[in-house]
Amino acid sequence: MAIDSLQEGQNLLVSLEDTSDESKTSDFAEQLNALEHEIHGDRELENQNLNSAYSHYGRAIGKYRQHGMNDECRYLKQRRNLIKASLAEQEGDFSGAQEAHEEIANITNDNNFKKFNKDRVQIIKAKKQLNQLNIEEAKSELPRQPEATNIAYAEAQHIGFLLHTITSYEDNEIQNIGAVLDKLQELPDLSEFDEQFPFEYGHDYRPAVVNTLAAQRLRKFDIDEQLLDGILSISVNEVLTPERAQDEILESGISDINIQHQWKQYFPTHIVRRYQEIREKEITGVDNYADEGLALLRLVEQTLDFIADYFIQQDLGPDWVYEFADDSRLTLGHLRDILNTEYMSEIVWCDTVRELLDEPLIGEDSLIDARNALGHDRRSRINFEEYEEIRNKTLVILTRMRSQIPALVSVSQRTRLGPYELQIHWENAKKAIRIQADASLEEGCKYYIPIEKATKGPIVDIPSDQILPVQSERTKDNLEQYVN
Secondary structure, eight states, X not given: OHHHHHHHHXXXXXXXXXXXXXXXXXXXXXXXXXXXXXXXXXXXXXXXXXXXXXXXXXXXXXXXXXXXXXXXXXXXXXXXXXXXXXXXXXXXXXXXXXXXXXXXXHHOOOHHHHHHHHHHHHHHHHHHHHHXXXXXXXXXXXXXXXXXXXXHHHHHXXXXXXXXXXXXXXXXXXXXXXXXXXXXXXXXXXXXXXXXXXXXXXXXXXXXXXXXXXXXXXXXXXXXXXXXXXXXXXXXXXXXXXXXXXXXXHHTTOOOHHHHHHHHXXXXXXXXXXXXXXXXXXXXXXXXXXXXXXXXHHHHHHHHHHHHHHHXXXXXXXXXXXXXXXXXXXXXXXXXXXXXXXXXXXXXXXXXXXXXXXXOBTTBSSHHHHHHHHHTTSOOOOOXXXXXXXXXXXXXXXXXXXXXXXXXXXXXXXXXXXXXEEEEOBTTSOSEXXXXXXXXXXXXXXXXXXXXGGGOOSEEEOOGGGOEEOOOHHHHHHHHHHHX
């Protein structure tokens, strides 16, 4: 229906081209552009590209708002909140997911939609308790009478069944495997709700059920109960928050090459290599880790710097930095404030990262205060425990940001057949791709492109407005140091 509306609008715009009322034509073109972003968002949501859908909806909202189209804004804000809730839930941020659903429930006038979001709140509360193995609390949070036609009903049954299996383990019972597996087959198929609720709700709880059955049996062999409890906890965490489970292992300092590799995949080469350098220098810190701690906080600064460079250029152009600072070097304080601007509103993690930057760190009022204290020699010494606090906070922030980061590339050459050959400075991508683009790109220069384009091939079409030059001097310097 929206696509039909778009086609009708395009036809009408063509008919208005000869009108003398240029403002009317311009306004209509803006509204049409908003509708295009909305449709792109719907398509991305259908393909479960949640971050991209979130971004397109954000751009549509901005344009609708300019023309006082409040109903359209309200509708898309609700969709963005649903996406935000899903992404928060995937990251293990159950409080953030709960708040997003509560906000929708409070403002919607649709009783069915209100009920759906209230049920989702209860499901998330139950997951939060389950993730901490608070079994009785999780049972009490499950919605009592969810609508049988929505995914909350189906997921409540899966969670309830897992809770029952864990309770049997805690009671030293050994359940019949065949009976349990038969019951699993009878539970509603969560994938059947994907078309109606394309927000990646629901999890596959079966691995946790099977692992719990195994733990019930391993108890007979006098295996350390603490070890079994740990296996059970990891199993539940991996079901509910697979990415967060990996992050927690990483932050705990457990050396696992696969997890380390997965973490590196999400970031540009210069960020990864600098992080590795800092970790290598830990062994030389002896009893003072101030230099290493400052280097990690600067890494957060560097990452925010190039992300802002990409997204804000799209609205303010190449000289955007002078809107926020007198020179081209932005401080971490500047970057923190930039997260609160409309130019970054399409980035789903902005609020979370801003809150993390504002949290106390190593006895200072905020991460920014800690960075300034170390950077301006107000604190010249920190011990290893304080350094670990900085390192863990840095990893949490970088992990939150990884979902929406542009790829950094440089132009190697233009081939005889026309496409540009780009070198990709990114861990989770091929080292080079060829692209077709209307833009005129300069050999040797650095550019940003959407990260999803960096993993395609063999020749990728990229719209010219999605290829932006690297303007950040700090990013240029870092790239020169680590990728050439």
